[in-house]
Each structure stands twice: as C-alpha cells, then as structure tokens.
Amino acid sequence: MEYTANPVIRNIEATRKKKGFTMKQIADHCGRSVPWYADIAKGRRRVYLEDMLLIAESMNEHPKNFFTKKLSETHSSNKSA
Template identity: 50%
Template sequence: MKIEEIRKKKGVTKTHIAKKCGRSVSWYCGIATGRRKPNVDSIRMIAEALDVDVRIFFDQQLSETLNNAKNEQAASSA
C-alpha cells in the first residue's frame, strides 16, 4: 500500500503516525494493511504525520484521468 511505502521511505514509525493522529497503532496498522477503510479526516491526518500532500495517496491513474479531462476541456474551450 502506498501509505506504507511512503512511511518506510521517510523512516517514520507506525507508532509516530498513530500518536500524531491521536490514535492507536492498531488503528494505523488496520489502514496500512487495508483491513480498515480510512475516512477523509484519517487520510488527512496521516498525510500531515508523514509531512506529505494528501494527493500522493491516490492512484496515479486517477491523476492521469483528471489531467486528460482538463486537457480535453481546455482544447474544446479554445
């Protein structure tokens, strides 16, 4: 999962993230392993704990889709 990849690259512990979010380590582990579905606030808190932009957690394909839609809209407006 992307959250874990980022956490490991930054050298941040699961405990650090959980404490920064005011939650338990098991809460974070549930999200990191996909057993628990995070809500928007949880994603925002984890992003802040990792000091990253929240958009980094979302699939690259979503970004590409949005960029393509913007490009198509710009082309049709011109």
C-alpha cells in the same frame, strides 16, 4: 505484513517506510492507537478522508501524493481502447 489491494494504502505505507516513520509515530500524531493504524495499513480498516489528512500531515506529505493516477488520465486511457 499482510498485502492490501488498495493502491492508496500501499502508497501511504511505502511513503511511511521510505521516510522512516513508525506506525506509533503516525498513530500518535493522529491521536489514535497503533492497532488502528496497523489495521489501515493491512487493509482491515477503511481510511476516511479526515484520517488520511492527518496521516499525510504526520509525514509532511500532501494527500494527493498517495494517489497514483488522476481520474481524467484513467478515463482518457479507457476511451482510446
């Protein structure tokens, strides 16, 4: 598997693997092909909001769980530096 610098995609993939879902199961739920999902997982394709919502739904997850920090937390930590 290729490395992606996108933390959201890394979290999506970590969740998928932890829950035991295959790329095919996610792609099927989204009405897409396995290469479509594989390209997202490998950082070769952008994930759009509509797709992220379907991916989250396919794993019974809330999309917010794919994000590591809130914008306000990031902004606050930059102020104190």
